[in-house]
Amino acid sequence: MTTDPNDSALAAPDTLDRPVDQLDDAEASAELLYLADKLAAADRAYYEDSDPELTDAEYDRLRQRNNAVEDAFPHLVLEHSPSQKVGAAPSSDFAKVEHLVPMLSLDNAFSEEDVESFMARMRRFLNLGSDEPFAVTAEPKIDGVSANLLYRNGKLVRAATRGDGRVGEDITANVRMLDDIRDELAGSGWPDEIEIRGEVYMTWEAFEALNAEAERKGTKTYVNPRNTASGSLRQLDPNVTKARPLKFFAYGWGGVSESFATRQSEALELFKSWGLPVNDLIKRCETVEDVIAHYQTIQEARPTLGYDIDGVVYKADRLDYQSRLGIASRAPRWAIAHKFPAEKAETLVEAIDIQVGRTGSLTPVARLKPVSVGGVVVSNATLHNQDYIAGYRRVDGTVQKVTDDIRVGDRVRIQRAGDVIPQVLEVVNPDRQGREDAFVFPDHCPECGSLALRDVDPKTGEEDARVRCTGGLICPAQVQERLKHFVSRRALDIDGLGDKQIALFYERGIVKTPADVFRLPERIAEAGYDPLDTWEGFGETSAQNLFAAIDAKRTSPFARFLNGLGIRHVGDVVARNIAMRFGRWQDFHALMLAAGTVEDGLQDYKRLRHHPDLPERVTLALFEIDTSALDGTDENPWPFPLLEAVRAAGVNLQGKHSEALGERYPAKDDFTAEITRLKPVHDAIRAIEAIDGLGFAAGSSLVAFFEESHNRDVLETLVGQPDGEAGLMQIEDAAQPKQAEDSPVAGKTLVFTGTLSRMTRDEAKARALSLGAKVSGSVSAKTDLLIAGEKAGSKRTKAESLGVKVISEDDWMDMIADL
Structure with a gap:
């Protein structure tokens, strides 16, 4: 099944705080669907509605998580992945404008090590020795709204928003209202055609004055300068924009008819001579040490600038180097944004609650005395897991007790670091008198009362900190997601019964367990509803087709049914291997x-x-x-x-x-x-x-x-x-594979990775199994053969390090062509 990125937001997976290498395919797929949905909604809120629903730190963290999961699971990358696009589609309220050159976003750096790595990567790419000069420009990253100004023969002919990076909104009339933006360039030396790019922003002083005037008039006040600048720039009436005190800094260019400079720093000096405002804090730096020092200078000056910045942007200074470095995916290789650290605050823990996620994970949440962190009021923060509450943290790959346990009444330091909700970092006053008893983590699910057990790391076989409810098919927190999985394509594959239909039947109290699926007409009648063919969205034919599709699945293959139960660590590949091993469902059922x-x-x-x-x-x-x-x-x-x-x-x-x-x-x-x-x-x-x-x-x-x-x-x-x-269903025994003597993969363990173009992943696995092979989802020393499609990532790297034979999809097709 696929998820439309324009649908309402999906539930946040409870695996977002786990290391990526501990995810399985199902968990990674769930995260990528959620992240695509969440980030698309955030882009729409930011670019189209001028009303961000995430802080910059949250957005950056989710972007990082998406990229990390895609790197580890390249075969799961979605067509609508946020890594494949920039911004959001332009609004229908404005005419659409295609940029001469796409407006790309930048990759982010969050530490000095990231910056050093960025500089080293550029040197390696350009084959520069450590003693060869290599300068970059460092400039404040203005927290405003990007604008693209097209000048022809020195005259402003068009202005546009970033939009989706390729097509933006025509805001020419509004931009002409800004005093900082010239209708005609001054001086000389400008190209016949050039897209000047920069940031529209609002100072704090202007923002406060605007809010004071709104309060005086009794009208709506504004949230922050960035949102206000965005909304002001995208007014349908340009006179409203004119009344807003917007400013502009130029920082670069897009399409250009001819070369006009050899360095980034030289180009910005020319911008000044043309009458365009350029930030005074931009500096050309010769070494990594100079870059870091200027970052610290800008960070220290941040509170006194009078406008918002959220980091420092570094760009290779020589333009021929920029051209050689080029673009990787959606971002240039020659530039990066060094973001400022997330903001922190202190507050009190008023309660600790346990939330049960859709996969059964029990996550403790601190209920906090509300406190403002980076302009956002925070009243909840994640405590991650049982060990985290007790003061254990992962340090250098091992779990160690590094701080005091967290209890109700403690004063704690919190941080908004891009998690779905903020996190508690540490206890500030562990030695206070009258401290409450240590928090006792439940061993039964608070939602359904089923046993809650600590999860087991499938790679090490050791228990980790996560506790999960075992009552998946009946737990209210999990059952709807379990039902969706039960009927999904990889499980029973009931045509016409997807996520939306399951959600509808569940909300109306009709389908509460998998068995209810096979009693759907009776359940509708028992609940007092009219027949399905009278419901909105259904008709006589569609209702009959759905009932027929359900009846057709009353007989299910062993592996599909087992996978459909949604048991932890038992996905489609594992279920298929179990089915092949046991053959008869009844034998497996009796043993378990x-x-x-x-x-x-x-x-x-x-x-x-x-x-x-x-x-x-x-x-x-x-x-x-x-x-x-x-x-x-x-x-x-x-x-x-x-x-x-x-x-x-x-x-x-x-x-x-x-x-x-x-x-x-x-x-x-x-x-x-x-x-x-x-x-x-x-x-x-x-x-x-x-x-x-x-x-x-x-x-x-x-x-x-x-x-x-x-x-x-x-x-x-x-x-x-x-x-x-017998029950409502009949489970088909698994057909045992033919161990053909001429099958080159009989008895061998295979792993498929990357994107396959000549057959689907399911087809490839099924074909391998039919030839007597075993199919695994992970690479180990026991793997005999890795079939690598396009964008093969970490699995290929691991296979090569272990000496596992790696072949292409074409080689695989040739190998099995005559079998």
Whole structure:
């Protein structure tokens, strides 16, 4: 399914604060859809409505996140990705104007290291030695509205907004009202045709005077100078623009009929001679140290400038270097914006609440005494996860306790650093008297009461800080998204039943569980609604087609149905591999049901398997022991029979391990009872771990799903009991792949990455599986072959570093052409 970027905003994924390398394909896809939607809405608000809904820091952070996810998952890049466009479409209120040369946005730098890297990249690109001179200009980044002024023979003939970077709005009549913008260039030496580019802004003094006048008249006051400048410049009546005290700084140019300078700094001096205002703080810098020093000078001067700036822009000074460096994607390689740090403030924590995200993640949120941060009133801030509240942070790749835990009543320092909501950085007064008790993180979902478990990192198999609700199919916070996934293209693929239809049926109380999908006519009648064919947007034919499409999916392939359940770490590839391994749904269902009905089974199994004093090789060996043959004798009393059995299983025991086993199992009955009770859980998880590419994360997620009685009830309604009474659906057993002798990929593990042009990703995976291959979503030392399409990124890099063979899509098509 695709998402229209003009639809209303999607729910924010609860993975935005996680490292990108910890995302799977489904999470990355969800983030890219959300970010495309969020940033498109922000662009419309900023460029079209002059009413930004995000601060600059928030916008920059979301842009960075989008770019990082796209770099890691290039095969998921959307057609309407924000990385593929600049600004927003021009308003219909103004005539459209195509720029002679597109108005590009700039990449951002947020640290001195980023600036050093930018300078080094330019030197490498130009093949300049460290001793060769390389100057840049540094100029304040004005927080205003971009304008493009076209002069022909020295006379202003047209002015336009940035728009989407290629086409803007004709604001010529309004621009002529600005005193700073000349109708005719002064002096001489200007080209016959040139697009002068600059920023329209409003000073704080003018803004305050405008607001004072509005208050005196009892009319609406204004939010900030940037919004006011944008709105003033885009008035349909130019006389309104004339009444607003707008200013202008020129900083560059676009289309030009002839060369007029050899350096950026020289061009700006010419602008001054032509009567165009140029910022006095622009400076030519010879070294990185000069650049950083001037950044600090501008930052220190920021409070006294009288107008808003949000960073410093660096540009290669030599224009021939700019031409050689060219453009990468939507931004020039020869320029970058060094943004100022996010603003911070202090306030009180009045409460800590737990929010449940659409994927079941429990996220703590601090309810704050309202405080203004960078002109925005903040009353909520994220606390990220259980460990974050306790004072743990990731430092140099490891989690360390670096600050005091956060409690209700604490005074905290917060920051708006581009997160969906601000974040709490640290406690300011941890030593205060009468401090409340430490916050106790819930072990059950506050929305549905289901068990909440700490997530497992699929790469390391270790628990991380995130806690998730296991009641996905019944949890109010998750169920609507789970239902959308259940009917989606990669799952049951019910034609005509998409996100909008699910949202409609859910909001009307008709579809609350997956089983309700297959009882849709009855559910509509039970809820007291008229037949579907009388609803707005439906007719007799469309209603009949929908019911027929639903009936057609009452029989579902094993893999599609399993994927549709939306179980953590079990996406389409994992579900397909599981289906191929088990073959019969009933076998898989019975194994997982046996594991899921062990009371506290998964928690106890995890505690045993990850015992702090026993290596995993020891705890795994315990389940291979024949408990009936462990009787001790006077000469060989307990626990020696147990220790001998472990050694017989091929595991070498150290003294401390023997001691730990004896303490855990003081008698044979203790050992027999625990191992017998946990054996179904062990068998289920080990069956999953035996599948190439899968591990403890997938196995424990499956058991956790089946442990929740609500989920078992939903499954029973849908598919019945293993080898028992049938349900609303029938699950087709998975066809086992033909291990053809002439298949070059039979038994091998394949990974597809990048954009495929000759077949869809699903087709490629299906074809590989049909030839006896195993398909994985990630590259490891076990990968035999990587098929790289266009824009292959980190997976290709990792494959090459591991010595995995890499071939192109064309090579892949040639390989399987005759099979």
